[in-house]
Amino acid sequence: MFETAAEFVFKQSRNGGPCLREGWGPLETDHTWSIAPESRLHIPLAPGQGDLLLQILLTPYTWRPLFDGQRLGVEVNGIALGEERIEAEAGLGYRLDAARFGNPDALDIRFHHPDAICPQKERISTDERHLGIALHEILVIRVPPERPTVARSLPPLPLLPEDLGPRSTELVQRLTGLAIPDLALRFESLGHNCEFGVVQRKLGVEPMGLLRFAGIAPHNLLRGLDFGFPQADDPDMLRVFIDSEERREYMIRNLAWGFQSHTDRYVGNTTADEVKQEQVRKHQLYLRKFLETLESGEKIFVFQHPDRLSEALVLPLLATLRSYGPNALLFVRRDSTRPPGTVEKLRPDLYMGSIDKLAPAWDVGNAKFTAWISLLANAYRFWREEGFGA
Amino acid sequence: MTAERIEDRIAAIVRETLGAPDAPVTEATTARDIPGWDSVKMVEIILRTEEEFGITLRSREVDSLRSVGDLVRIVAGRLAT
Numbered sequence: 001m002f003e004t005a006a007e008f009v010f011k012q013s014r015n016g017g018p019c020l021r022e023g024w025g026p027l028e029t030d031h032t033w034s035i036a037p038e039s040r041l042h043i044p045l046a047p048g049q050g051d052l053l054l055q056i057l058l059t060p061y062t063w064r065p066l067f068d069g070q071r072l073g074v075e076v077n078g079i080a081l082g083e084e085r086i087e088a089e090a091g092l093g094y095r096l097d098a099a100r101f102g103n104p105d106a107l108d109i110r111f112h113h114p115d116a117i118c119p120q121k122e123r124i125s126t127d128e129r130h131l132g133i134a135l136h137e138i139l140v141i142r143v144p145p146e147r148p149t150v151a152r153s154l155p156p157l158p159l160l161p162e163d164l165g166p167r168s169t170e171l172v173q174r175l176t177g178l179a180i181p182d183l184a185l186r187f188e189s190l191g192h193n194c195e196f197g198v199v200q201r202k203l204g205v206e207p208m209g210l211l212r213f214a215g216i217a218p219h220n221l222l223r224g225l226d227f228g229f230p231q232a233d234d235p236d237m238l239r240v241f242i243d244s245e246e247r248r249e250y251m252i253r254n255l256a257w258g259f260q261s262h263t264d265r266y267v268g269n270t271t272a273d274e275v276k277q278e279q280v281r282k283h284q285l286y287l288r289k290f291l292e293t294l295e296s297g298e299k300i301f302v303f304q305h306p307d308r309l310s311e312a313l314v315l316p317l318l319a320t321l322r323s324y325g326p327n328a329l330l331f332v333r334r335d336s337t338r339p340p341g342t343v344e345k346l347r348p349d350l351y352m353g354s355i356d357k358l359a360p361a362w363d364v365g366n367a368k369f370t371a372w373i374s375l376l377a378n379a380y381r382f383w384r385e386e387g388f389g390a
Numbered sequence: 391m392t393a394e395r396i397e398d399r400i401a402a403i404v405r406e407t408l409g410a411p412d413a414p415v416t417e418a419t420t421a422r423d424i425p426g427w428d429s430v431k432m433v434e435i436i437l438r439t440e441e442e443f444g445i446t447l448r449s450r451e452v453d454s455l456r457s458v459g460d461l462v463r464i465v466a467g468r469l470a471t
Binding site: 185205206207208263264265278279281282284285286289292293296298 | 453
């Protein structure tokens with residue numbers, strides 16, 4: 001769907017080497033390290049016109065618990081794009097509008113690494129370099145022009161805490177034209193943990209979602225979506241294991257894409273082989289359904305993560321979703337500066353939801369349900385307003 | 391194929407999948423009515439129904455399933471087209 005303007009992979013035997021300018025170490029097996037407070041890349045682009053989406057796949061240098069992330073400033077062709085704090089492997093995305101960047105034949109990318117760490121100085125290893133990020137890949141695609149968006153915000157619905165009764169029903173119906181269960185069905189979870197799946201259950205629906213009750217790291221999610229999760233239902237890629245000696249629940253891990261889910265099957269009631277057979281069938285249906293949902297544009301995708309999410313950190317995810325069809329994304333982040341349930345429309349297809357607390361994986365039953373109702377209702381209103389799901 | 395015949399065949403799939411040969415299954419039956427009818431069993435019922443009738447349910451149709459009657463109506467609609 002989108003035209004690739006540049007794709008460079010920064011590891012041995014791949015094509016990234018000639019793009020490296022100052023501030024980088026040699027290409028290694030899976031990446032190259034930035035080794036100075038600043039680093040620079042020169043990315044030649046295939047000829048073309050229009051807006052670009054720059055995507056950067058990287059991993060910060062960390063040494064927990066002392067150094068749990070890195071700030072990263074990004075500048076392209078002399079224009080500062082912003083600074084992010086990265087705590088784990090991530091994709092960063094920046095839209096480069098033709099109106100601002102023209103039609104360049106190359107991108108000169110400068111990274112600023114104010115938190116770069118010298119492992120030798122910190123007595124972590126003998127490495128004397130100042131390590132900031134391990135760069136994996138740069139992808140630049142040409143994207144269709146976007147309608148100008150005036151950033152708008154919708155406040156939380158005036159609901160009392162845990163008010164899931166007639167008042168919330170009436171309010172949601174009035175604002176969205178939908179009953180609460182029907183509203184919950186208009187969203188598809190992209191995993192991270194079970195929180196949104198549990199929210200849907202609390203709101204009265206049990207949609208079959210590939211990632212609804214799945215724990216998946218953001219970089220695995222991005223890669224899986226990029227490739228369409230092949231082998232997600234391959235018996236050889238599904239591994240059954242026991243959660244813990246205490247719970248004794250069989251869990252299923254997808255080795256191809258690194259996500260795992262509960263099975264609600266317990267040791268003593270069934271065998272691992274039977275669980276695997278059931279799960280293969282389940283994954284067959286769920287994968288087929290998930291891909292169909294991606295192509296149909298009938299739902300809003302939901303992504304939440306406890307790390308500090310920003311537009312730059314979710315744009316690669318949105319671009320991948322858009323490569324399937326007319327999709328939109330609600331990303332939910334923990335934010336104490338906005339009332340829980342607030343949703344901001346950043347782009348026609350990108351909505352940022354704020355909540356004061358995301359439930360940890362072991363306590364998703366204590367999700368903030370009324371805040372989630374506001375998030376869903378507000379995102380749905382933006383989505384309809386932009387003509388999606390018609 | 392008549393709706394009654396479709397209902398009979400789907401009821402048989404439900405009973406067989408759930409290992410409940412004597413369970414009363416009608417159009418109004420939902421997962422709450424028969425012990426053991428969980429999401430895994432629901433997947434099996436859907437896939438067996440698809441195999442039995444040679445159809446593929448769409449994502450939206452799967453989401454809309456609440457009762458045996460919903461499944462019967464979807465299958466009947468598909469077979470009629």
